[in-house]
Amino acid sequence: MIAVLGAGGFGLAMGHAISRTGQSFCFGVREVETVAVSVDAIQKMDALKTCTGVHAVETAIRSSDLVILAVPYAAATPLVQSITDWSGKIVVDCTNPLKAGLTGLEVGHNDSAAEQIARHASNARVVKAFSTLSAYVLEHPTFGTGRAFLPVCGDDPEARARVIELGRLMGFDVVDIGPLAHARYIEPFAMLGIQLAVQRRYGHGFALGVMQRERVAV
Ligand SMILES: NC(=O)c1ccc[n+]([C@@H]2O[C@H](COP(=O)([O-])OP(=O)(O)OC[C@H]3O[C@@H](n4cnc5c(N)ncnc54)[C@H](OP(=O)(O)O)[C@@H]3O)[C@@H](O)[C@H]2O)c1
Structure with missing residues (x-):
């Protein structure tokens, strides 16, 4: 069972997906x-x-093995900390650690929101995913024949694989980008999307994609 914590714009879109x-x-x-x-x-x-239902946070967590954080960044760490032992559950961090007024990111370079959350979520297997997609794109994953790019990272390979599979079933072009520390790259990438959406007025009906003609050795 999956629990989506938060039923705001993003949580509802996640439910849709x-x-x-x-x-x-x-x-x-x-x-x-x-x-x-x-x-x-x-x-x-x-x-x-x-x-299957709308419950209090703790009840939803208790009945689930995969928990999706669709709450504001500021709420995420206190929320995960309120659970004494996550007992190996998968916690998917979808937050963007935005500064007020979308003026930048609260954390970066040497740390990430996902790693902060992982440090406070005792015995959880934290995966960073979905934060790069707007709520609109969660509901509409395809663009003609193209699919929206969805990078996923996390330290536990089994947890990461479960989230990758979920993203693929939702219809996204999911790419495994390795350990949780790579959320340091995902979070600024999401910020680029927000900049395009808001400052550059692309709106929400676009997604960034990966194009590859052939695999040329690095
Ligand atoms: N919207 C997007 O397109 C988008 C895209 C990518 C990532 N995200 C990320 O998704 C998260 C949610 O964004 P949103 O747009 O859905 O925001 P939102 O519309 O403001 O909704 C936030 C939801 O979180 C709930 N919440 C706050 N604190 C909580 C707590 N301690 N426990 C349980 N629920 C709590 C709020 O419930 P109450 O009604 O009780 O306040 C509200 O339903 C953010 O971290 C955002 O960065 C959003």
């Missing part, structure tokens, strides 16, 4: 009664057809 794969998931939210899109509305949405 998971539903496309046919896998079951639940939402974990702070206040079930005050969630922005009501539980009733969520349960009626065809795009969220594999959603």
Whole structure:
């Protein structure tokens, strides 16, 4: 079972993408009664057809083996720290550690949001993924014959493989980029996408892709 923590714009889009794969998931939210899109509305949405329920965060985590963090960066570390022992669960960090006003990244070069989260998530297998995609692209992964590029990294090979498979089933061009420290490259890459979307006015209906004609030795 997959838990998506946070039912904001990105969490709902993540639910949409998971539903496309046919896998079951639940939402974990702070206040079930005050969630922005009501539980009733969520349960009626065809795009969220594999959603089994909307629960309190801890209940959602308890029933899942793969937990997706679709919460703001500032909320992610306290959230993972609130669980004493993650018991080997996979935690997927989708956050972008943005400075206020999108003026830059809070962390970089020698560290990343994903590594910070991993240091505070006792016994979790942390994977960085999906933060490079807009909510819109999560819902619409294909561009003609092309697919949006989705880099994935994490220290545990089995956890990484599970997330890679999930991304492929969702319809993305997933690339395994190795250990979690490579989130130091993913997070600025996501920032480039945000710059294009907002400052360069590309909007949300675009994605960056990898083109390769042939494999030329490095
Ligand atoms: N939007 C995008 O296109 C996009 C793209 C890539 C990555 N991301 C990343 O995805 C994350 C979520 O972005 P968003 O656009 O969905 O933001 P959002 O619309 O503001 O939603 C954030 C959600 O997180 C919930 N939340 C906050 N603190 C929480 C906690 N401690 N426990 C559980 N839920 C909590 C909020 O719930 P309440 O209603 O209780 O406040 C809200 O539902 C961010 O880290 C963002 O950088 C977003």
